[in-house]
Amino acid sequence: MLVCIPNVLDPAQLVSVRERLDRANSWVDGRVTAGYQGAPLKFNQQIDEQSDVARACQHIVVSALETNPMFISAVLPNALYPPMFNRYGEGMKFGPHVDGSVRISPRDGRKLRTDVSATLFLTNPDEYDGGELVIEDSYGEHTIKLPAGSMVVYPATSLHQVMPITRGVRTACFFWAQSLIRDDSQRLILYDMDSAIQRLNQTNADEVARRQLIGCYHNLVRQWSDT
Numbered sequence: 001m002l003v004c005i006p007n008v009l010d011p012a013q014l015v016s017v018r019e020r021l022d023r024a025n026s027w028v029d030g031r032v033t034a035g036y037q038g039a040p041l042k043f044n045q046q047i048d049e050q051s052d053v054a055r056a057c058q059h060i061v062v063s064a065l066e067t068n069p070m071f072i073s074a075v076l077p078n079a080l081y082p083p084m085f086n087r088y089g090e091g092m093k094f095g096p097h098v099d100g101s102v103r104i105s106p107r108d109g110r111k112l113r114t115d116v117s118a119t120l121f122l123t124n125p126d127e128y129d130g131g132e133l134v135i136e137d138s139y140g141e142h143t144i145k146l147p148a149g150s151m152v153v154y155p156a157t158s159l160h161q162v163m164p165i166t167r168g169v170r171t172a173c174f175f176w177a178q179s180l181i182r183d184d185s186q187r188l189i190l191y192d193m194d195s196a197i198q199r200l201n202q203t204n205a206d207e208v209a210r211r212q213l214i215g216c217y218h219n220l221v222r223q224w225s226d227t
């Protein structure tokens with residue numbers, strides 16, 4: 001399931017993150033975190049994960065995610081890999097790859113299964129050409145280029161790539177989540193069900209039926225989740 005989440009960062013948060021990244025001197029070659037599959041395909045830069053800039057920006061992004069109902073509903077996060085930040089200048093790209101299945105948190109050494117991949121766009125589409133995130137799933141290819149502050153989440157099992165930049169610079173935040181629900185098709189059912197419940201809540205639909213549906217939702221989460 002591929003979900004675009006608008007306005008994850010508000011304008012003030014976006015400016016705060018962008019200003020820190022734009023003046024940072026801790027950009028390094030993106031291949032430092034690539035595995036043997038990704039390294040030959042990856043041409044970009046990343047902020048050093050251990051730098052003060054990374055920590056400050058991670059704090060802003062994670063705080064925003066923790067209060068975003070759409071993110072929580074679509075991802076049902078169990079643990080987040082600390083968000084990372086990258087940029088692609090002209091000619092840079094990341095060829096087709098599948099993200100590594102397990103990552104070790106640089107914070108506490110904890111192993112995290114990557115169920116969901118996320119890209120939070122930090123540059124508006126009119127500031128660069130190329131740089132689309134192209135994601136393949138069983139329904140075909142999806143080309144994603146979102147406004148700054150908006151995010152896409154998609155199954156980490158998907159083949160994906162970042163197309164070459166032909167003008168400007170594309171800055172983004174990316175990370176992975178281990179979900180409470182490992183299986184993408186089960187996550188989709190729960191996301192649809194939660195969306196329906198939210199709509200029914202807004203229209204003050206039959207209270208008894210809503211209560212039953214909410215009960216079903218939680219009982220499915222209980223049955224399917226691993227923690």
Ligand code: NI
Pocket residue numbers: 097098099160
């Ligand atoms: Ni990737």
